[in-house]
Amino acid sequence: MTHQELDGLNASLREALGRIGAPIPDKIDWTPIPFSGQWGLGTAVCFQIAAAEAKAGRPGDVRLRAAEIAGELASRLTLPSAFSRVASENAYLNVYFDTGSYAARVVDDAISQGPDYGRGDAKAERLMVEYAQPNTHHSFHIGHARNAVLGESLARLAEFAGFPTIRASYPGDLGLGVITVLWAYRKFYRGQEPQGVHERGQWLLKLYVEATALLTPGESETPEETARREAYEAERRDLYRRWDSGDPEVRELWRLTRQWSLDELAEILRMLGIHIDVFFFESEAEEPAKAIVKELIARGIADDERPDGPVIVRIDEKLGLKKEKYRTAVVLRSDGTTLYLTKDLALARQKFEKHHVDRSVYVVDFRQSLHFQQAFKILELYGFPQAAKCYHLAYGFVTLPEGAMSARKGNVVLFKEVADEALRRVQDVIAEKNPSLSPEERGDVAAKVGLGALVYALLSVDNSKHIVFDWDSALSFDGQSAPYIQNAHVRANSILRKGGSLPGSAAYTYELDPLEVELIDLVSRFPATVQQAALEYKPLLMANYAFELARTFHAFYHAVPVLQSEDEKVREARMRLTAATRQALSNSLRLLAIQAPAVM
RNA sequence: GCCCCCGUAGCUCAACGGAUAGAGCAGCAGCCUUCUAAGCUGUUGGCUGCGCGUUCGAGUCGCGCCGGGGGCGCCA
Numbered sequence: 001m002t003h004q005e006l007d008g009l010n011a012s013l014r015e016a017l018g019r020i021g022a023p024i025p026d027k028i029d030w031t032p033i034p035f036s037g038q039w040g041l042g043t044a045v046c047f048q049i050a051a052a053e054a055k056a057g058r059p060g061d062v063r064l065r066a067a068e069i070a071g072e073l074a075s076r077l078t079l080p081s082a083f084s085r086v087a088s089e090n091a092y093l094n095v096y097f098d099t100g101s102y103a104a105r106v107v108d109d110a111i112s113q114g115p116d117y118g119r120g121d122a123k124a125e126r127l128m129v130e131y132a133q134p135n136t137h138h139s140f141h142i143g144h145a146r147n148a149v150l151g152e153s154l155a156r157l158a159e160f161a162g163f164p165t166i167r168a169s170y171p172g173d174l175g176l177g178v179i180t181v182l183w184a185y186r187k188f189y190r191g192q193e194p195q196g197v198h199e200r201g202q203w204l205l206k207l208y209v210e211a212t213a214l215l216t217p218g219e220s221e222t223p224e225e226t227a228r229r230e231a232y233e234a235e236r237r238d239l240y241r242r243w244d245s246g247d248p249e250v251r252e253l254w255r256l257t258r259q260w261s262l263d264e265l266a267e268i269l270r271m272l273g274i275h276i277d278v279f280f281f282e283s284e285a286e287e288p289a290k291a292i293v294k295e296l297i298a299r300g301i302a303d304d305e306r307p308d309g310p311v312i313v314r315i316d317e318k319l320g321l322k323k324e325k326y327r328t329a330v331v332l333r334s335d336g337t338t339l340y341l342t343k344d345l346a347l348a349r350q351k352f353e354k355h356h357v358d359r360s361v362y363v364v365d366f367r368q369s370l371h372f373q374q375a376f377k378i379l380e381l382y383g384f385p386q387a388a389k390c391y392h393l394a395y396g397f398v399t400l401p402e403g404a405m406s407a408r409k410g411n412v413v414l415f416k417e418v419a420d421e422a423l424r425r426v427q428d429v430i431a432e433k434n435p436s437l438s439p440e441e442r443g444d445v446a447a448k449v450g451l452g453a454l455v456y457a458l459l460s461v462d463n464s465k466h467i468v469f470d471w472d473s474a475l476s477f478d479g480q481s482a483p484y485i486q487n488a489h490v491r492a493n494s495i496l497r498k499g500g501s502l503p504g505s506a507a508y509t510y511e512l513d514p515l516e517v518e519l520i521d522l523v524s525r526f527p528a529t530v531q532q533a534a535l536e537y538k539p540l541l542m543a544n545y546a547f548e549l550a551r552t553f554h555a556f557y558h559a560v561p562v563l564q565s566e567d568e569k570v571r572e573a574r575m576r577l578t579a580a581t582r583q584a585l586s587n588s589l590r591l592l593a594i595q596a597p598a599v600m
Numbered sequence: 601g602c603c604c605c606c607g608u609a610g611c612u613c614a615a616c617g618g619a620u621a622g623a624g625c626a627g628c629a630g631c632c633u634u635c636u637a638a639g640c641u642g643u644u645g646g647c648u649g650c651g652c653g654u655u656c657g658a659g660u661c662g663c664g665c666c667g668g669g670g671g672c673g674c675c676a
Contacts, residue, residue, distance in 0.1 A: 034619060044618055044657085051656040062656040090619050091656090135676085175676070282676095310674040324602050330674045340676045369604055370671055394605080396669090426638095433638060449638085460624095461613070464605060466669080473612075479624045480613085483638050495635045532616075544614065547623080558631095558640045578635090600638075 006030070008080040009095065013045070016076045022049050022069060032521070033094050039521050040083070040096035046070040047091060066091035099517065103508035103577075106524040110580035111502075115590075117583055118527040120162035120534070125389075126356055127163040129155040131363035132269060132276060135172040136261035137181040139205040140268050141405060141412040142469055143365075143398040146458045150395055151363040152274045152593045153459055153539035158361075160591060161534030166355060169276045170347065171265070173258050174283045177208065179243060182253055183236045184211035198416050201264025204257060209410040268415055271451065273593050278355065285343035292346050292382075293332045301381045302331055310334045315377050329374040344375045345382075352386050359389040361537060366394035366464070393537050396466035398458075413469055422450030422475050429477060434600065441599065448595040450475070452482035455594050460543040480547050482594050485585065488550035489596045491557055492582035499563050499575050506573035515556040519577060522549045523584045530591065539592065546588035553581050 010028050017024050025048055030041040050066040058065070070088035077086050077095075084098040110117045131151020134144045151167070159165040172178075184207040185192075194203045215232055218225060242250045269276065293311055296302035302313045311332035316324055331342050351357040362372060372392035379387035399405065405412045426446040430437055437445065457474045461467050477483040496502065508520075526545070533541040562578055565571040589596045 029616090031616075031618080042619085047618080047656050054656075066656070092619065172676070177676090305673095312673060324672085325604095327603085328673055333674045335674085337674090339674070366605065367670055368676080371676085373604085396605080429638065434636075462606095465613080466606085468612085470612095473625080476625085477638050479638095481624085481638085484624095487636080487638050491636060491639085498635060536616095540614085544623090547614095551623085554639060555641090557635075561635075563635050600636085 005080060005082045009041075009083070012078045012080060013043075013073070013093075015078070016073050017045075017049075019076055020069070020072050023052055025049070032525075033092075033096075038085075038096050039099060039102070039517055040085075040094055042089075042092045042094040044092055046073070046093055063091060099512060100508045102524075103512070103517075103520045104506070106520050107508075107576050107580040108505070110523055110526075110583045111576060114583060115587065118530045118587055119160055120527070120531055123162040123164075125163060125358035126166070127158050127359040127361065128166040128168050128351055128355060128357040129158065129361045129363065130168045130170055131155075132265070132274060133170040133172065133364070134265065135175075135177060136258045136265075137173075137178045137204045138208065138261070138407055139202045139412075140265060140415045141398075141407070142415055142418055142474075143405060145268075145272075145415045145418075145454070146395060146398050146467065147363055147365070148269065148272055148274060149455050149458045149593060150393065150463060150539060152272065153542070153591060154361065154363065154393065154534075154537055156591045156593060157530060157534040157539060157542060161530050163359070163534070166277050166357065167275065168278045168280060168351075170280045170282065171262070172282045174243075176240070178254070178258075179236060179240045180211045180215065181208045182243070182250065182257065183232075183239050184208070184214075185253065185257065186239070187232075187235070197263050197267045200260040202414065202416070204261060205407065205410075205412075205414075208407065212408050271419065271447075272455070273595070280347055280350070282343060285346050286338055288346035288350065289338040289342040290332070290336075292349060293338070293342060296331065296378070296382065299382070301378070306334050306336075308334070313374075313378055313381070315374060315381075318381055319377065326374055326377050327370075329378065331378070341371060341375060344371075345378060348375065348379055348384070348390070352384055358386055359391070360386060361391045361393055363393045363395070366396055368392070369394050391537060393463060395463035398467045398469050400469055418454055418471075418474065419451060421471065422454055423447065425475055426450040426453075426477070430600070437599065445597045445600050448597045449477070449483050449486060449600055452486060452589075452594040453477060455592065456482035456485070456543065459539050459592055460547070462540050463538075482589075482592075483600070484554075485546050485550040485589060486594070486596055486600060488553045488557075489582060489585045489589065490598065490600045492553065492578050492585065493598050495557075495562050495578050496575065496582065499571075499578075502575060502579055503572040506576045507569065508573055510567070510570055510573070513556075513560050515552065515560055516574070516577060518552050519549075519556050519581055522552055523577075523580050526584045526587065533591075542588060542591050546585065546592060549581065549584055549588065553585070556581075 013028060014024050025045055028043055028045055030043050033040050033042040046066040046069040049069055050062045053065065054062050067088065070091050070093045073093050074086050074088040079086055079095065082098060083095045085096040087094050129151050132148040134140055155165050155167050181204055194200050215229060215236065217229065239250060243254060293302060296313065297304050297311065301318065302311050304311045310330045312328050312330050314328045315326035329341055330339060332338060348360065351360055369392060376387050376390045397404065400413065423446050426449045427442060430442050430445060453475050460480065529541060529545045533539060562574040563571065565574060586596045
């Protein structure tokens with residue numbers, strides 16, 4: 001649907017409205033008609049007109065009158081050439097495309113544009129997605145995976161939709177948790193270093209769990225235990241001081257162990273197909289954060305209550321709100337040290353000024369909603385115009401059936417464990433379903449399908465909802481799942497491989513099967529879905545689209561012969577439709593950060 | 601006390617203010633000498649938490665309840 005065609009259609013409609021003496025609305029919305037075997041656009045303007053007439057005093061039933069208007073319009077509308085038929089149905093005015101020419105255009109576009117099919121026009125605004133920001137000295141669990149996958153899919157969608165896009169990560173590399181690990185390392189494991197990227201990363205989590213147990217008051221401690229714990233606690237505090245003052249030995253150990261975490265993170269990101277452009281470290285935000293607080297005080301936005309209190313911003317008061325909503329935020333402790341919020345303000349400024357970001361998306365769990373609302377409002381008060389385009393993509397937790405995951409208690413499901421298990425399960429399925437695959441192919445397919453299943457399970461639930469992690473549903477290979485979509489891609493691929501060279505063009509002038517029309521319809525909607533998913537920051541829309549497309553293709557595959565078509569012209573047209581579908585499937589999966597294997 | 605999120609089929613979830621609220625899982629009945637059965641077809645299943653309002657039209661928007669979760673001055 002081009003702008004010219006839509007304009008032409010609207011012009012004819014306005015003319016027809018004029019002829020029947022009806023008021024002409026400012027804006028006419030056309031939406032796809034619910035699928036009925038032929039494909040077109042419908043508008044509900046008749047409802048609006050009938051409602052307006054009723055309001056002006058015309059008696060009678062609005063719905064009947066709308067149907068009457070639709071009927072009159074249908075008989076008087078001069079149809080632009082792209083359309084073949086106009087009808088009044090359920091008081092809607094529907095126009096139907098010339099299916100043949102439209103189908104050919106959709107299929108030709110998808111095939112000729114290939115991996116770029118659906119790419120949006122370049123946009124002026126620069127967008128940054130901040131995600132994959134786990135704390136160091138921990139290991140990457142399934143909740144972090146939800147974050148990483150959401151952010152990556154969003155970044156891919158935004159980029160493909162036309163936004164210059166920067167991927168940013170903000171690891172938390174300081175704080176009591178980090179110091180706790182360092183303490184345990186120096187106390188019990190000095191000089192040790194497990195071999196293997198994941199082993200080292202996971203080992204730090206083990207240290208953290210052990211240390212936390214030793215430092216947490218027990219239920220019935222003996223006096224000796226209490227004394228020991230308090231001694232440990234004093235050591236940890238001392239270590240924190242030494243880290244803070246820049247003690248070379250402590251800093252060196254911190255950097256070394258931090259690198260272990262970052263190495264593991266890099267490996268996991270590689271598995272997920274994620275490349276981060278910019279790393280911001282929390283430990284590097286301290287000074288810029290202090291600087292911004294000074295400015296906030298100087299501008300009268302922040303109130304300095306030191307030495308009796310901290311530096312605060314009374315946000316509601318500054319905004320003139322009567323009810324408490326954004327409340328009061330502390331931006332600097334009374335001892336002059338910064339907080340998470342302070343660092344986020346400094347980080348935002350760096351994003352705006354150094355990276356020239358116009359839209360800034362933060363993929364962070366929903367518990368931090370107030371934190372981000374406060375941060376965005378303070379940025380607005382400061383005067384950053386980009387503050388209005390800061391968006392917190394809040395997502396719900398991944399919990400276990402028995403309750404929340406807790407790194408402290410050590411009951412976390414690590415991403416790597418799930419990935420390994422996914423691989424094992426896919427290998428089993430391959431052995432059963434497709435034993436002819438070579439060992440090399442098996443490994444490759446298992447990685448794509450296993451990880452794909454996990455990624456899809458995390459993306460196909462609205463980000464506002466919690467996910468209860470369950471091995472069987474997270475690694476489901478049936479129904480609404482990545483393997484189902486990948487399998488549709490593989491089947492299309494298989495047809496095309498057997499069909500020989502793809503015909504350069506084909507006509508859709510024969511009587512199309514309803515499944516062919518539906519397939520063409522879905523393929524044609526891909527570009528609009530990209531835009532909507534990117535602009536609304538909702539990878540879920542793409543996840544749903546990919547499933548719909550795969551489902552329709554599977555049905556088509558069973559009901560409609562392609563290579564076995566008796567008519568050569570029909571065979572060519574269906575081969576091209578299969579190729580167009582394969583392209584839309586492949587592009588959709590790519591935007592979900594899921595790989596599409598050629599065989600499975 | 602205030603703020604935010606969620607409530608749709610037995611379970612897990614979809615649905616630009618628009619046409620008969622849809623999928624998957626689970627259940628039941630079928631389909632592999634035919635392009636990969638990780639598939640397809642059929643079938644069972646609903647006062648969209650409750651009430652009022654706005655609208656030609658509400659699962660969707662507004663207000664008020666109920667239930668669940670989260671957050672609220674020196675944690676991150």
